[in-house]
């Protein structure tokens with residue numbers, strides 16, 4: 001069995017405009033047995049005067065759920081389809097997460113912003129930010145709402161060096177993954193940003209090998225995630241091969257499917 005648990009749709013407003021069905025067909029062509037749609041989580045905008053346009057809106061939820069559920073039935077004999085969200089975790093939104101979680105199969109945590117829809121970790125990460133990020137991820141994993149930790153090395157987008165603070169953060173991620181038995185993702189989508197020079201080496205921001213070197217010292221579960229924003233990402237062998245090359249020689253505890261909880 002092989003699953004992809006990180007799939008977006010046009011509703012996030014930064015994926016292709018393809019129909020949801022295109023992702024299902026691509027996943028079948030790529031021999032996935034499980035395809036989970038986990039589009040960017042709609043926050044409750046009543047608290048925000050300026051809606052953030054890089055994610056699903058609450059008004060699109062009904063259409064999202066009904067579309068994916070009908071595909072689930074239509075393709076039931078070819079692939080298992082799940083529907084859920086990728087969300088940042090902020091404890092003050094706990095009630096909203098719980099309410100939204102009831103209608104879906106799963107939620108994965110992908111912490112892009114330091115504060116709710118404000119200050120992207122990609123724009124700069126101090127040592128203090130790494131502590132905050134670790135606390136946010138720990139909060140997500142301990143909440144019982146999430147069953148998958150997306151791109152734990154996303155923070156390297158906002159960091160120019162790998163140092164002790166980064167290593168400490170990686171150890172915390174490994175420890176929380178083990179403590180809550182939640183797999184962490186090697187994100188194939190990070191390649192879309194191309195390479196840049198970090199510590200004198202031209203590398204992708206993420207997956208970032210030194211992070212995974214630390215993770216390889218722990219038995220925590222690791223899973224590849226396509227982070228599809230186009231159906232073609234699911235059949236793209238290049239990204240997979242690039243990342244396999246990047247992680248070559250590391251003994252990661254790779255799994256192909258996750259436990260939905």
Ligand SMILES: [Zn+2]
Nearest residue numbers: 008012014229
């Ligand atoms: Zn996205």
Ligand SMILES: [Zn+2]
Nearest residue numbers: 006086110227
């Ligand atoms: Zn994503």
